[in-house]
Amino acid sequence: MKIKFILFIFASIWLALLVRVFFLSVESNSYYERLSYNNTIKIEQIAPVRGEIVDINNRPIAINELGFKIQLAPHLGLERNSEIFEDEINRLIALLPNLDKEKMIKEYKKVDSYYNHNFIDIVDFVSYEHIMPIYSILSLRENLNIVSSPKRFYPYGEIGAHIIGYVGRANKDDIVDDELVKLIGYSGKSGIEKYYNEYLQGLAGNREIKVNAHNQEVEELSSQKPSEDTKLTLNIDIELQKYISSFFVNKAGAVIVMDVNGAILSASSFPEYDLNTFVTGISNEVWDKLSNSLDKPFTNKLIHGLYPPGSVIKTGLGLLYITSPEAGPNFNVHCTASMPLGSRVFRCWKKDGHGSTDIKKAIRESCDDYFYKGSLRLGIEKMSDGLMRYGLGKKTGVDLPNEFIGTVPSREWKRKKYNKPWYIGETVNTSIGQGDFLTTPMQIAQFTALMATGKLPKPYFAKMIGDEVVEPDLQDVLTENELKRLPTIQRAMYEVCNVPGGTARSYVNTKVKIAGKTGTAQVVGILQDIKERELEHEMEYYTRSHAWFSTYGPYDNPQYVVLAMVEHGGHGGAATGNIISGVYNKLLELGYIKEDEEAQEDKE
Structure with a gap:
């Protein structure tokens, strides 16, 4: 019995040894082959060169410096x-x-x-x-390796800084989101560079090489070139950008030039800053100067600047008034320059009042009293719902990162944000674009395009992504009745710029007939006991109103929206009229605006 047990143990041990030998020699062969391969064969990734960004005329605005x-x-x-x-x-x-x-x-x-x-x-x-004068010296040193590494360069420096954006050193979050960024070491940090980063950076190539025990290359087995054909063409005209920048020396604000279908020909946020200082790292001195400026040069005011829109929203609100059963197309008020409401008095900007006022006069002369009284008929919910349908209080969808939505106040909005009731005085404030009402310049440009054509466009910068053409995206948001009454609003906007009494009549000097709406948005409240308001130019600079002027032209054949907003500029027309006029005349000079034959005959 003992002998059988010993033989069994002996046989079991030998069987285990034979199984182990079989596993090591046969079954583990593929594992050790793979291990050996990894020790001798190395996959080396090749970083792609970032794609160039060019303007509408193929002028480079973001390139790679060798x-x-x-x-x-x-x-x-x-x-x-x-x-x-x-x-x-x-x-x-x-x-x-x-x-x-x-x-x-x-x-x-x-x-x-x-x-x-x-x-x-x-x-x-x-x-x-x-590097070239000493390249041969460095390449002979076995401990040094010289590798091609292009650097992003912006030929126009600060021009269009906020829309172009810049490329900077990748951080941990960038690497987590995109493995290719770890190889490249840089990624888009703002603007177009960030929004289209995945496309612009291309795809990595690779080399399969054999190495020795010292990790030295012995032989190249195969290679695949990186995908680098990632050119991005914008609708932007960089020369127009430069021209517009000349209006904003020591000023802050924003200008947008957009065709009525949404293609953006120029967009600037001021003050601007030199993009090239961010590519390799900005100095502490420059950073402190920029970050401490009260004019906030780091803020992209096109989509991140939130401002009371003031009177520029009266066009859309007026359209709601004349198409609603509460007011209607014949709604008329007698403006006496003030409207008592409870313990408050809401004043019109014109101290003597406007007298009998219909919708055209209300927009042409920007009568506050008309909109006060209309808001009491319509109510905040219909006002808010209508303005949001017109594109305010939501993202425009423009191809820039992290767009802000602004605020169109309503009962529900106030309850959710502050858990407080809505007061009728807030409805009146909202009717002239004040109170908690906040918009971005991009939203107002889109809103103006709607007033010009009856369609709400999605603003966009990219003209071509590689060989793919970016098509316009237009929404039908107006009701049948609103489309029917829209010409009344358009005519009123024409009168703003071209008829005596129009708020912009004295400030517009264009070679093409335009239509628009001015706005003066207060940044500080006016006390009830103050009867005579202090003149804007007499106020401290940072307490002056923001000046808006949003337009489209030509009036008979709308082609472009031109919007200007000057921070603390005071009166809308006075602060922005020369900018608007200059831009339209430049568009004519550059051949962008083509007047139809009927418009030409009217001019003659």
């Missing part, structure tokens, strides 16, 4: 190699004196370890002109 990055072999930071490390750093400094020695050492030691066998980046960019 240059190189310098890499140092790993493990030189170890104590036994410290002399080699110091020698390589000093030789670089001798050849390129402008390099930062402390920064190079810091960047190297941050990445160097026993487990890292790849060359380490110590200099991100050296221009082609500086």
